[in-house]
Amino acid sequence: MGSAWLDLDLNVGSLRFPDDAPEAFPMESKRVEDSRISTRGGERSDPQVVVGLEAELIRVTEENKKLDETLRIITAEYTSLWNQMNDLTTTTTSSPEGASPSPSPAGKRKSESSAGHTEPANCSNAECTSADESCKRVRQDCKPPVWKLHVRASPSDSSLVVKDGYQWRKYGQKVTRDNPSPRAYFRCSFAPACPVKKKVQRSAEDQSILVATYEGEHNHTQPSQVVGDRSDMDFGRSSYLKSSVTEELHHSLVEQMARLLTKNPAFTAAVATAISGMML
DNA sequence: CGTTTTTGACCGGCGC
DNA sequence: GCGCCGGTCAAAAACG
Numbered sequence: 673m674g675s676a677w678l679d680l681d682l683n684v685g686s687l688r689f690p691d692d693a694p695e696a697f698p699m700e701s702k703r704v705e706d707s708r709i710s711t712r713g714g715e716r717s718d719p720q721v722v723v724g725l726e727a728e729l730i731r732v733t734e735e736n737k738k739l740d741e742t743l744r745i746i747t748a749e750y751t752s753l754w755n756q757m758n759d760l761t762t763t764t765t766s767s768p769e770g771a772s773p774s775p776s777p778a779g780k781r782k783s784e785s786s787a788g789h790t791e792p793a794n795c796s797n798a799e800c801t802s803a804d805e806s807c808k809r810v811r812q813d814c815k816p817p818v819w820k821l822h823v824r825a826s827p828s829d830s831s832l833v834v835k836d837g838y839q840w841r842k843y844g845q846k847v848t849r850d851n852p853s854p855r856a857y858f859r860c861s862f863a864p865a866c867p868v869k870k871k872v873q874r875s876a877e878d879q880s881i882l883v884a885t886y887e888g889e890h891n892h893t894q895p896s897q898v899v900g901d902r903s904d905m906d907f908g909r910s911s912y913l914k915s916s917v918t919e920e921l922h923h924s925l926v927e928q929m930a931r932l933l934t935k936n937p938a939f940t941a942a943v944a945t946a947i948s949g950m951m952l
Numbered sequence: 953c954g955t956t957t958t959t960g961a962c963c964g965g966c967g968c
Numbered sequence: 969g970c971g972c973c974g975g976t977c978a979a980a981a982a983c984g
Contacts, residue, residue, distance in 0.1 A: 842957060844976060857975070861956090871975095 821884040822875070832856040832872040834884040840870060851876040863892040 823834050832845075832854070841861035847854045853874035860866035868888040875881040 841955090843978095845958075846974065846976095849973065855974085869975095 817889060818885060818887050821886065823882045823884065824880055825874075825882045832874070832882065834870070834872050834882050836884070838862060838868075838890065848873070853879070860890060863890075866891050 821834065821836070838860055839862040840858035842856055842858050844857040845854050846857070851873055853876070855871055855873040858870040858872065860868045860870075868886065868890050870887070871885040873883055873885075875883050
């Protein structure tokens, strides 16, 4: 599986137009090259071989055009998906339930997203002077945006660190009832007044997945964006951490793209034609 | 020596 | 009211 979408990734990354298609499809290039070598060996080329090679070249060019067209469509879809993903991950007003429909565990406690939620400054209990119902509604209205991020991590790595480019200060750790792995609590340490909190815990189902739950919005820019290409040690590390997360997103998108590709009849037909052409 | 992490205690919400 | 549980506090320890 892994190698399959790695190849796809490389092809997408090196999308070429017909004029330099041989670079994009080295196997085809190699085959033509081999033919040239074989004819060069005979020094004087047979006119029939030359005609055959020309016909083959035309056919390969046609196939390349088809593949280019297909890749262009797929790249457009990829870009569209990428933009959607960016919107979901950067827009803090996105619905947390929609982004991560994790069912709350059966139990007497309230659901994870609202459990132990501290009251924001503008949502004091003074507003809750009427019935409990309206009080709860006010609390729900004041709920900061919550969203989850699933990051693959080594099960042997016991540190609950999710690399997202921000600087976090750990202020607590707790073992919860529904998960044997401890849950770590973080606050944003880049800006003292930043209200964002983060909870990180290994997935109960898959210990290799870290689930980071973010609450609130950053009231400052990302540290790595502020410093740009500054070669400061800490910020450099933050930049690296950010790229690691985007790499995760990139991989999942590429995986999604690979699935789309294999379901695309035009693409599979073009690939089949190209492969059969090489085998003949 | 300043900052960060650890960890037990404490607080408040919720169900019974 | 009581007990359970998640979240937070804060002192001590660890770290650079």
